Amino acid sequence: MEDKLIIAGHEFNSRFILGSGKFDLDLINAAVKNAGAEIITLAVRRVNSFTGNILDHIPEGVTLLPNTSGARNAEEAVKIAKLAREAGCGDFIKIEVIHDSKYLLPDNYETAKACEMLAKDGFIPMPYMYPDLYAARDMKNAGAAAIMPLAAPIGSNQGLSTKQFIRILIEEIDLPIIVDAGIGKPSQACEAMEMGASAIMANTAIATAGNIVQMAEAFKNAIIAGRLAYLAGTGRVLDKASASSPLTGFIAD
Amino acid sequence: MRGEKMAKINGEDFNEKITVGEYLKKAGYSAVRVAVMVNGEILPKNDYDSTEIKPDDEVEIVGFVGGG
Numbered sequence: 001m002e003d004k005l006i007i008a009g010h011e012f013n014s015r016f017i018l019g020s021g022k023f024d025l026d027l028i029n030a031a032v033k034n035a036g037a038e039i040i041t042l043a044v045r046r047v048n049s050f051t052g053n054i055l056d057h058i059p060e061g062v063t064l065l066p067n068t069s070g071a072r073n074a075e076e077a078v079k080i081a082k083l084a085r086e087a088g089c090g091d092f093i094k095i096e097v098i099h100d101s102k103y104l105l106p107d108n109y110e111t112a113k114a115c116e117m118l119a120k121d122g123f124i125p126m127p128y129m130y131p132d133l134y135a136a137r138d139m140k141n142a143g144a145a146a147i148m149p150l151a152a153p154i155g156s157n158q159g160l161s162t163k164q165f166i167r168i169l170i171e172e173i174d175l176p177i178i179v180d181a182g183i184g185k186p187s188q189a190c191e192a193m194e195m196g197a198s199a200i201m202a203n204t205a206i207a208t209a210g211n212i213v214q215m216a217e218a219f220k221n222a223i224i225a226g227r228l229a230y231l232a233g234t235g236r237v238l239d240k241a242s243a244s245s246p247l248t249g250f251i252a253d
Numbered sequence: 254m255r256g257e258k259m260a261k262i263n264g265e266d267f268n269e270k271i272t273v274g275e276y277l278k279k280a281g282y283s284a285v286r287v288a289v290m291v292n293g294e295i296l297p298k299n300d301y302d303s304t305e306i307k308p309d310d311e312v313e314i315v316g317f318v319g320g321g
Contacts, residue, residue, distance in 0.1 A: 019321030028319070043320025044288075046263045046313060049281035054317055067320055079295075083315050086288035086295055154321065181321070203321035 003231065005199050007092075007176055008124045008145035010063070014038040015193070016223045017065065017178065018216070019203020020054060027212050028057040035216035039063045041094055041201065043070070044084050065126065067094040074113035081118050093118060094148065094180075095127040104154040108135035112142050119143025128180050131165040136173050147175050148201060151192065152182025155204040159188040163195070170196045186215075186222030193226025194234060258308035267306065274301035277314070287316045 005012040018037040020028055032040060040062050042054065058064070066084035071077035074097065081093045095118065097110040106128050112135060115125045124145045129135055131149035139147060149166050152158035159182065160166070170177045176198035183189050189200045200223050209215035259266040262276070269276075273296060277284050289296045290313040296304060306312060 020319040021321040023319050025319075041321055042317040044315050045318045045320075047282075047287060047316035047318065048263070053283070053286060054319055055286060064317070066317065069320055082295055083288040083290065084317075086298070087316055088285055089317065201321075 003227070005176060007126070010124075012038045012063070014220075015199040015227055016189075016220055017041065017180075017199055017201040018206065019201065020058075021203050022207035023212070025052050025054060025057050028054065029059060030213045031206060031216040032059055032062060034213050034220065035206070036220045037062065037216075039065050039092075041065045041067050041203070042084075042089070043067055044080050044087070045070070063092060064089045065092045065094050067096045067128070068114070069096045069098070071097050071114070072099040072110075073097060073107075074110045074117060077110070077114035078117050078121070081114075081123055082121075085123070091122060092124045092126065095125050106130055106150070108132055108138075111135075112138040115139045115144050116142035126178070131162045131169055133165075133168055133172055136169050140173055140175055144175060146178050146198070147173055148178045148180040150181040151179050151188070152184075154181045156182050157184030157205055157208070158182050159184050160192055163191075166192065166197065167195055186218045189219055190222040190226035190229075193223050194229045196230050197226075199223075260306050260308055260310040260312060262306070262312045263314055267312075268308065269306070271306060272302055273304045273306060273312070276306060276312075277301065282314065287314050289314055 005015050014036045016035050016037050017039045018035045019041045066089045068077040068080040077097050095111050095114045097107045098104050108129050111127045115127050118125045126146045127139045127144050128148045136147050152161045178199040179192045179197045180201040183202050184205045206215045259268050
């Protein structure tokens with residue numbers, strides 16, 4: 001049976017969205033390939049013509065997901081999204097509205113507003129958010145194509161510290177829930193997938209690993225394993241033992 | 254020259270009388286991979302060749318960089 005990630009009607013085989021920040025440009029191609037990623041995030045910034053262009057290092061056919069990092073309110077997010085579209089990035093946009101420089105936590109209210117403005121303008125909004133049920137509902141009603149709750153502060157590698165709240169979103173919100181930010185290890189990505197997350201977005205965990213390309217592959221495999229476990233349905237948990245081997249037919253002394 | 258108004262491109266002073274399209278070509282940009290903002294407004298690609306950079310204009314040339 002085919003098991004695809006579907007975002008606003010677009011189908012993806014991979015459930016691993018790779019961030020492209022903090023990478024040596026020369027490693028991006030191999031990291032994307034080893035990650036099996038079909039979506040990669042990018043930022044929009046002032047550029048000059050003499051440093052390398054990141055687009056030259058991303059394999060063909062990979063969907064570009066620009067973010068609105070740098071935006072401090074909804075209006076700025078909309079402007080960055082429009083610049084990204086003008087620069088040839090298509091309609092997918094990861095909305096990121098942040099005005100706290102210590103923990104980089106997203107402003108859910110401004111994010112929901114940006115979602116509405118961008119959806120009306122034909123974008124496919126994928127809001128990065130703090131896992132709050134009401135905010136997620138607002139974003140869905142505003143036209144979000146997926147919800148991207150944070151596991152922990154951006155770049156912290158702390159892991160799934162908001163696990164129980166992401167679980168609520170998975171249960172209650174009928175959109176792909178993509179765990180974004182804070183995932184530090186493949187085991188944590190696997191855990192999120194086991195509980196039913198639709199995909200994982202990771203960047204720092206790979207970019208700061210000892211061997212970047214190997215870690216990209218480790219994440220890929222962990223995400224596949226977690227997804228399979230979710231589809232299979234994990235076994236029950238008991239307080240006491242339950243013998244795995246038959247309790248009859250013992251060999252006589 | 255003192256007192257002369259200067260345009261700014263990505264924060265740097267600029268005072269040549271050329272169009273956005275000519276500037277991009279001269280500076281080695283690929284026009285399809287950037288977006289240009291003039292005084293806070295996005296300039297459509299079709300207008301690059303007909304838009305001259307005027308003194309006092311604030312021009313921003315943006316594109317994609319690594320990000321999460």
